[in-house]
Amino acid sequence: MQQSHRHPFPAASGAQGGESVTSDRDPAVEQEDYRDLLSAQMQAFLELQRGQLHEVSGDAAELVDAIAQLAEGGKRLRALLSYWGWRGAGGAPLADEVVQAGVAIELFQAAALIHDDIIDRSATRRGKPSVHRRFELNHAARGWALDPVHYGQAAAILSGDMCLSFCEEVFAGIAVPNAASSAARRIFNRMRTEVMAGQYLDVLEEVAGPGRPAKQAVERAMQILRYKSAKYSTEHPLCLGGALAGADAGLTASYSAFGLPLGEAFQIRDDVLGVFGDPATTGKPAGDDLREGKRTVLVGLALNRATPAERDFLQERLGSPDLDDDDVMSLRGIIDGCGALSEAETMIARLSADAYRALDLMPVDGTVAKALRALADRAVQRSA
Template sequence: MQLPDPQSLPAAPAAGADEAVAGVGGAAAEQDGYRELLAERMAGFLDLQRGQLQEVSGDASELVDAIAQLADGGKRLRALLAYWGWRGAGGARLADEAVQAGVAIELFQAAALIHDDIIDRSATRRGKPSVHRRFELSHAERGWALDPAHFGQAAAILAGDLCLSFSEEVFAGIPAASGSARVIFNRMRTEVMAGQYLDVLEEVAGPGRPAGEAVGRALQILRYKSAKYSSEHPLCLGGALAGAGPELIAAYSAFSLPLGEAFQIRDDVLGVFGDPATTGKPAGDDLREGKRTVLIGLAVDRCSPAEAEFIQAKLGSPDLGDSEVDSLRAIIDGCGALAEAESMISAFSSDAYSALEALPVEETVAGALRALADRAVQRTS
C-alpha cells in the first residue's frame, strides 16, 4: 500500500505570503495564523491516513478517529515553541516547514499521552475519556466478547504506536529534517521513553530507595520524561530546522530547559492541588496513580516519620477516598513541601527569564517566547 507523501498535503502559504498578519497584530496574530495552519495540516494529514486505513477495513479507521480527537485539543505549547525557535533563527513567517514540524511534534505528544494514560491508568484526558477508556467503553456499548478493559488497552497501545509512526512520517517529509534537526528529534523520542521508564521504575522501587535522594530522582525523571521534550527540544528543533548554529541552540537550551522544569513542577502541583473543573482530571489523581514527583519527594523529606509512613501507604492506592486525599494534601502543605515546590518553580522560572533576556533574537520572537513562558508557569490547568 502506498502511503501518502506529507508533501502532497495542502501546503501552508509560501514564505512571505503572510507578511501582513504579523504587521497588523504582531506576534499574537502571527501565532494565531500558525495555529490555524497547524490545525488544517493536522486534519488534512489524518484525513489521508483515515482513508488509507479504510482501504484495509472500516473498523481500522477508528484508530485514527481516536488520535484525531486527542490531537485536536491541548495548548500547542511544544509546536509554538518550535515555531518561534524557527523564527528566531531567521525562518520565514508561517513557512510550511515550521507547520510540518509542529504537526510532527503534536503527533509525538499525542502518542506519549496515549501511552502515559495506559501506564497511569488514567480514565480521563482533557475532560474526556482517555484513548484506552474510549475503546473500553466502545467495547462495552457494543456488547462484544471477552474483557473490555484488555481490549481498550490493546487498541490504545496500537493507536499510540500508529501515532508515533505518523509523527516520524511527517517529520521525515520536511526538506531540512537532517543534520542537527534529525539528531534533536531522535534524541527527544529516546529520552522521553527513558524518562517514562524511570518514572515507572520509581513507583515500584522508590519506596525501598533512600528517602533523602527522592527529590533528586524525581528531578531526573522530570527532566527527561517531560522538561526536555516539552520545551527544550521543540525550541531547539525549530531553530535547527531554520539553520541555527551551536551558539543559538545553546542559548535556546539555557532558556527552555529551566522553563520546562518549572512547567512540570507546576503540573505536579496541579496534579495534587488543582481544580478538576480546570485540569480535566479528578482531584488528587496523581496521588491515586502513585506518582513520585518532586512534590512528593519534598514532602517525604520534610514531614514526620508517621506522616511519611502514611504517604508511603496511601500513595498509588486507586481507591483513595476524598478524605484521604485531603489528609495527604494537608501533610504536603503543612510540612512546607508545597511552598518549597513553589520556590523551585520561581527559581527555575527566574533562570529561564534571565536566559530569555540574553537571547539574540528580534523583539517579536522574544515577546512571543515571554508570553509562552508566562502561560507555562502561571497556568491553572
C-alpha cells in the same frame, strides 16, 4: 532521479524556510495564524491516513478517529516553541517546513499521552475519556465478547504505536537543506528516546521508590521530570525549530538555557496541579497523581520534610487502589502542612527566573522575544 516525498498538506503561505526575515507582525496574531495552519495540516494528514485505513477495513479507521480526537485539544506549547525557535533563527513566517514540524511534534505528544494514560490507568484526558477508556466504553456499549478493559488497552497501545509512526512519517517529509535536516533529525530522535527512558524511570520509581533513600527522592524525581517531560516540552522543540532554520551553536545554546529551566518549572507546576488542581479546570479528578502513586518532585519534598509518622502514612497510601477522598485530603494536608507545597512554588519561581534571564540574553529580535515571554508566562502561571 527519485522524487522526494512531500505530504499533501495545504500550502502554509508560500514562504520558504531559511530566509532571514524581519517582521513587525503582532506575535499573537502570527501565532494564531500558525495554530490555524497547524490544525489544518494535522486534519489533512489524519484524513489521508483515515482514507488509507478504510482501504484495509472501515473498523481500522477507529484508530485514527481516536488519535484525531486527542490531537484536537491541548495547548500546542511544543509546536509553538518550535515555531518561535524557527523564527528566532531567521526562518520565514508561517513557512510550510515549520508547520510540518509542529504537526510531527504534536503527533508525538499525542502518542506519549496515549501510552502514559495506559501506564497511569488514567480514565480521563482533557476532560474526556482517555483513549484506552474510549475503546473500553465502545466495547461495553456494543456488547462485545471478552474483557473490555483488555480490549481498550490493546486498542490504545496500537493507536499510540500508529501515532508514533505518523510523527516519523510527517517529520521525514520536511524539506530543508541537508545540514539543517541532520541537526534537526538528531534532536528529534534524541527527544523521542529520552521521553521513553524518562517514562520507564517514572514507572520504576513507583515500584522501587518506597525502598530507596527518601533523602534522594527529589533528585530522582527531578531526573524523571527532566527526561520524561521538561526537555521534550520546551528545550527540544525550541532547538528543533532553530535547527530547521540553520541556527548556529550559540543560538542553540541560548535556546537550551531558556528552555530547560522553563520546562522544569512547567512540569513542577503540572505536579502541583496534579495534587491541588481544580478538576473543572484540569480535566482530571482531584488528587489524581496521588491515586496513581506518582513520585513527583512535590512528593519527594514532602518525604523529606514530613514527620516520621506523616512520611509512613504518605508512603503507605500513595498509589493505593482504595484511596478515597478523605485520604486525598489527608495527603494534601501533609504536603501543604510540612512546607512541601511552598517549597515547590519556590522552585518554580527560581527556575522561571533562570529562564527569563536566559531569554533576556537570547540573540533574537523583539517579536520572537515577546512571543517566547508570553509562552513562558502561560507555562508557569497556568491553572490547567
